[in-house]
Amino acid sequence: MILYTLAPVTIALSAVFTILAAISLVLHIRRQKFRLASDLQVLPGPRGLPVLGSSHIIGRYDNPWDGFSALRKKYGDVYGVTLGSRRCVVVSSLAAMREVLVSKSKDFANRPNFLRFHAIFRGDRNFSVALCDWSPKQKTRRELAFPYMHPRSASHGVERMNSFITKELQDLISSLLTVQNQVIEPRPFILVCTANIFYQYLCNKRFEPKDPTFQKVVEIYDVVFRELFQGFAIDFMPWLKVFNKKRLQELRDKADEVTKLTETIFNEHEETLDENNPRDLVDIFLKHIKEDRKAGGKLAREDAEVTVDDLCGGHSVLGNLWLWGLYLVAGHPEVKERIQAEVFQATHNHRHPCLQDKLSLSYTEATALEVLRVVSSPIIPHVATKDTSVQGFYVPENTMVMFNTFDLNMDSDYWKEPRRFSPERFLTKEGRVLKPSYFFPFGTGKRTCLGDGLVKSTLLLGLGTIIQMFDVYLPEGADAPDLNAIPGLVVPRNEIKLIFRHRQSPVTINAKETSVCLTL
Numbered sequence: 001m002i003l004y005t006l007a008p009v010t011i012a013l014s015a016v017f018t019i020l021a022a023i024s025l026v027l028h029i030r031r032q033k034f035r036l037a038s039d040l041q042v043l044p045g046p047r048g049l050p051v052l053g054s055s056h057i058i059g060r061y062d063n064p065w066d067g068f069s070a071l072r073k074k075y076g077d078v079y080g081v082t083l084g085s086r087r088c089v090v091v092s093s094l095a096a097m098r099e100v101l102v103s104k105s106k107d108f109a110n111r112p113n114f115l116r117f118h119a120i121f122r123g124d125r126n127f128s129v130a131l132c133d134w135s136p137k138q139k140t141r142r143e144l145a146f147p148y149m150h151p152r153s154a155s156h157g158v159e160r161m162n163s164f165i166t167k168e169l170q171d172l173i174s175s176l177l178t179v180q181n182q183v184i185e186p187r188p189f190i191l192v193c194t195a196n197i198f199y200q201y202l203c204n205k206r207f208e209p210k211d212p213t214f215q216k217v218v219e220i221y222d223v224v225f226r227e228l229f230q231g232f233a234i235d236f237m238p239w240l241k242v243f244n245k246k247r248l249q250e251l252r253d254k255a256d257e258v259t260k261l262t263e264t265i266f267n268e269h270e271e272t273l274d275e276n277n278p279r280d281l282v283d284i285f286l287k288h289i290k291e292d293r294k295a296g297g298k299l300a301r302e303d304a305e306v307t308v309d310d311l312c313g314g315h316s317v318l319g320n321l322w323l324w325g326l327y328l329v330a331g332h333p334e335v336k337e338r339i340q341a342e343v344f345q346a347t348h349n350h351r352h353p354c355l356q357d358k359l360s361l362s363y364t365e366a367t368a369l370e371v372l373r374v375v376s377s378p379i380i381p382h383v384a385t386k387d388t389s390v391q392g393f394y395v396p397e398n399t400m401v402m403f404n405t406f407d408l409n410m411d412s413d414y415w416k417e418p419r420r421f422s423p424e425r426f427l428t429k430e431g432r433v434l435k436p437s438y439f440f441p442f443g444t445g446k447r448t449c450l451g452d453g454l455v456k457s458t459l460l461l462g463l464g465t466i467i468q469m470f471d472v473y474l475p476e477g478a479d480a481p482d483l484n485a486i487p488g489l490v491v492p493r494n495e496i497k498l499i500f501r502h503r504q505s506p507v508t509i510n511a512k513e514t515s516v517c518l519t520l
């Protein structure tokens, strides 16, 4: 009764209270925002032109990172720059990079909304695992893929990885023997090898190297990843879309070819799926989707397919890195000789190296790290999910963050003679590998690379085995590698030419010993 009579008053009071609470919340948010903005400094940086922003400044340099480094000298470790219509922050110091990637990883968890990304990933970049914004779906995708891509040592996963890498390396050796002593472009040989490693590890699928569908897909991935690793005017001036319709359509058509292959692989897996015994990453996704569907889960098969597309495509990135590695080793005979001596110590050249030999291959591993350092793959840009700050500078929501890792990897405060190719810098006095904390070639934090395990294992065995079997040379008259002129991870098309000469006498591979290693 009392309740009944008080009800209208209660309702009225509640309404007034709710309105007051809402007003005070809005005022609080605005105050916070204002305080955030007013306590913080305004980003220094060049004043841009209408429409172009400061693109004309960066455009003066062959390599945009040289442009960003030049602006750093003028404006400091954190500065703002508008490219076309896109507001960006460029961070160049270790502290600023750590703040963005680690301590404020939530505030900077998104990726840029470039039209090209949508074209490549079935019309919506949020299908992609690498270029989507952060979301619960992305969290699930990463949680499913991360353990699979980082198997624990001595596990079945490592055994499979070892077996696929070593078997494909044997095929690569056979192919290179057919062209030894000639000046060749090793790119197609390396890409077929890495593609088959990746397809087997992720999807249990191996292709005959001459299979035309396979060759086409490898070629498409090469083109697409070249696209992804470069900046284009349309990314910063989306209105240029009208002039780029044909190119965007070509990208879509290429991506469709890859989609067809992945769909076939998923269909084959679905028909033979045993939920209790997932065979590979495709099965892990299919099993999750099936179980999750009952609970109203959000992950669709298309998300899983694009994730697998994305990860398989990593073979092209790795292929490019491996090419740089061979080129740099060929240009540094002293490094080549030390790798050959180390592999001999580990295997007596009666077999090829395998992952079990890792601790005995410290110099080779250090060489792989040194290749990663000088190649300096840029970290994929991040985007602010809300108004936030870096190193005390105000950064509004949607600002794109670019990381000048090249400056960090070539900073003489961190590295002795940074412009010298010197694997020793990653070795302790006792000869163990030491990766310093200021070197993070695979990024760090919430959106760190998913492929680093496969990359490190393939590069270690790839360099070790090829250098064990061949003396690799630069063609006569070719310039020695110039560390200032390596334009990033992607090797310019047809640029690297090498000669592979079979090392006859010291290598007497014994099939029995090799097979022991294959089954680790």
Ligand code: HEM
Pocket (backbone or CB within 6 Å): 101, 129, 130, 131, 142, 310, 311, 312, 313, 314, 315, 317, 318, 319, 321, 372, 377, 378, 379, 380, 381, 382, 441, 442, 443, 444, 445, 446, 447, 448, 449, 450, 451, 452, 454, 455
């Ligand atoms: C070959 C050398 C490679 C290098 C130097 C490299 C480096 C990187 C870097 C710096 C990032 C960005 C991290 C960040 O934003 O904080 C990244 C992201 C990523 N990488 Fe790699 N990567 C390599 C190869 C691969 C391969 C082979 C794969 C696939 C198997 C792969 C899969 C990914 C994915 C999926 C992401 C995005 C993760 C996310 O956004 O949540 N990467 N990688």
